[in-house]
Amino acid sequence: MIRGPRSREKLKAYYESYMKTGRPDPNVNPEVAASWAKSRAYGAPTDRIHTDHRLSREDFAARQRLHKEAISYLRHLTNNLRDFFKEYDISLLLLDEECVILKSYTMPFYQMTPGEIEGVRVGVEEIGTSSVSMAYDLQQPFWLFGPEMWVQDSHESDACSAPIFVDKKMRYIITMVGMHYQNMPQEAVMAVLKTLCYGLENYIQQQTRLKAQEAILDVIPFAVYHVQEGSEVAYANKLGMQRLKKIGIGRKDNKSFGTKLSDVVLNYRHTPIYSGFQGVLSHNREVTWITPSKTYEDITTVVPFERDSEDAVRSVVAISMPIEDLRTMVAHAAGFTAKYSLSSMVCASAAFSSVKEKALRLAKGRTHILLQGESGTGKQRMAHGIHQASPFATGPFIALHCGDVTPELLEQEIFGVSISREVSHPGKLELASGGTLFIDEIEKMPTDIARALAASLTTMESSRIGEETSRPINVRLVAACDTELRRLTERGSFDKSLYEVLSHSVIRIPPLRNRKEDIGVLGEHILSELAGLHQSSAKALAPDAVDFLMTYEWPGNIKQLQNVIEHAFFRTEGEVIHAEDINLFGDITLDARWKEDKEVFIKVWRVAGGNISRLSTLLHVSRVTLYRYLKKYGIEKSKIDS
Known part of the structure; x- marks a missing residue:
């Protein structure tokens, strides 16, 4: 509130009357009268400004650091106004939202030096009515005449204070105090x-x-740069700063960088930043940056930013992401993450508990791991669990089955392939960098591919098919094998160099027939997962069902148990599954197809665990009949078992 001149004699009389009676004259400004009442209630001293309510040296230093930008900027604004303040004996103060004086810029405030008044709280509770308290309470500028101030020592002064609002919240108060009102x-x-x-x-x-913008730029997974002509970096976000530091460019001071990009990027004239200054826009371009210490590969976008009056580019904005980081992000987006933990591999047996403990112990290291066990024993789930428990857990988990592709495609799947100069695709080794590559049925990998894989894992570098460029990788290999890999290596059926890479950490997973005491808890766990997956009510295995399951040899191991339990889950109406609800053939229909279809016969044979007597009972045929069909299909019993 800005009011015109007032009779100071009348104002003095109003003040003295209030001090004697405690009742304001009707002519006193209502806001001032209300502030006087507060001052009296708080017992604020009237003789002079007291500095008892001062922050400690440490607290005040911390508060000045918090508000250093405002303090510095106001100093900058007042540099050209010093003569004005000096001519009229005016003090300038900056206060925070708690009425603490952060900085005294000009003449002494109430004849106090800056050192005496800075850090002091001057709200209505401490010094009574002042222009500061009025601006604080009314949230608007207020001119206060000397005789209206609570402190008598200030009656020859006039003062005006104004609040500073940011996002509708008062952040500061600026106060100007004239030592002589005339x-x-x-x-x-x-x-x-x-x-x-x-x-x-x-x-x-x-x-x-x-x-806020810098905070956003600092958390995005891209390096962002503002580059001025002459290849001088004017700005870089957090990731950009880290990358610049790695190639020898750091801040010379708080304002500038000490080195130009052209001084450390050896192929600078072949980069999109250089092209950007020629007015060329580059969008998501794969770029190689060659520096004296290392070669980097990025996906980079460059946009010409500032132009002068002749339309020449003055600066460019560059956004880039290391290809390795981009692949990791894509891997996560594509679902290349581990789905299971080691804790999901439930057991009741001491034998499998020791296997889990070994897996957890090896997971915490960084060595490559070989999982050996029959088909269906849970090697893939264990690979997921090892990844989750490892230092590579934040990276991608990528799986590859050697038996699913031809040797030519397998090599491209692992190492990637360059189709042309413009088109080149990464392999799973590169995509898995920073994480885990799980290769199932590794015993089926051709020797030449296995040898190249062993070399890449040893050097931690990978080259795409058709390229000579080597790219760094940081990947753990978890391989799975259904047979004894050592024997295959000794027979020359598997590459020795890759076996040596894997043989230091081997986990052997026992078949289900050797851990039958786990069947009950495995069955319950499978039922629980099925209920959660299909959002249906939980079901349980009756004791007779568990006993029945334990009489079986389970040639297909846990995978076969999963199929049998799932079949019973969907075909049992109640919440308890009994022995009569269980069909060991699962989804295999026991009709006459096995008499005409070789594949159906093999499936039924495996369900029976390769036992002629059990199969005879299940199919209700004689053993002689079964041997006749073995001969009919031209297969040997040992071949079926394998």
Whole structure:
């Protein structure tokens, strides 16, 4: 509230009357009268400004650091106004939202040096009515005449204070105090105060927006640069700063970088940043950056930014992501993550508990791991669990089955392939970098591919088929084998170098027939997973069902148990599954097809565990009949078992 000149004699009389009676004169400004009442209630001293309510040196230093930008900017604004303040004996103060004086910029405030008044709280509780307390309470500029101030020592002064708002919240108060009211030109003071408030308010709002933008830029997975002509970096976000530091470019001070890009990027003239200064826009371009210490590969976008009056590019904005980071992000987006933990491999037996403990122990290291066990024993789930428990857990988990592709495609799947100069695809070794590559049925990998894989895992570098460029990789291999890999190696059926890479950490997973005491808990766990997956009510195995399951040899191991339990889950109406609800053939229909279809016969044979007597009972035929069909299909019993 800005009011015109008042009779100081009348104002003094109003003040003295209030001090004697405690009742304000009707002519006293209502807001001032209300503030006087607060001052009296708080017991604020009336003789002079007391500095008892001062922050400790440590707290004040911390508060100044918190508000250093506002303090510095207001100093900058007032540099050209010092003569004005000196001519009219005006003090300038900056206070925070708690009425603590952060900085005294000009003449002494109430004849106090800056060191005496800075860090002191001057709210209505401490010094009574002042322009500060009025601006604070009313949330608007307020001109207070000397005799209206609570402190009598200030009655020869006039003061005006104005709040600074940022995002609708008061952040600061700027105060101007004239030591001699006769010399204080109200209109000029108000003009200066409004200018200072407007400048500081816009600056703080701008800084808040810039900090928000910088915070966003610092958390995105891209390196962002603003590069000026001459290849000088004007700005880099957090990731950009880290990458610049790796190639020898760091901040010379808080404002500039000490080295140009062209000084450390050996192929600078062949990069999209150089092209950007020629006015060329580059979008998601694969770029190689060659530096004296290392070669980097990025996906980079460059946009010409500033142009001069002749349309020449003055600066460019570059956004890049290391190809390795991009592949990791894509891997996660594509679902290349581990689905199971080691804890999901339930057991009741001491034998399998020791296997899990070994898996957890090896997972925490960084060596490559070989999983050996019959088909269906849970090697793939264990690979997932090892990844989740490992230092590579934040990276991708990528699986590859050697038996699913031809040797030519397998090599491309692992190492990638360059189709042309413009088109080149990464392999699973590169995609899995930073994480785990799981290769199932590794015993089926051709020797030449296995040898190349062993070399890549030893050097931690990979080359795509058709390229000579080597790319660094950081990947753990978890391989699975259904047979004894050592014997295959000794017979020359598997590459010795890859076996040596894997043989240091081998986990042997026992077949289900050797851990039958686990069948009950495995069955319950499978039922629980099925209920959760299909959002249906839980079901349980009756004791007779568990006993029945334990009489079987389970040639297909846990995978076969899973199929049998799932079949019973969907075909049992109640919540308890009994022995009569279980069909060991699962989804295999016991009709006459096995008499005409070789594949159906083999499936039924495996369900029976290769036991002629059990199969005879299940199919209700004689053993002689079964041997006749073995001969008919031209297969040997040992071949079926394998």
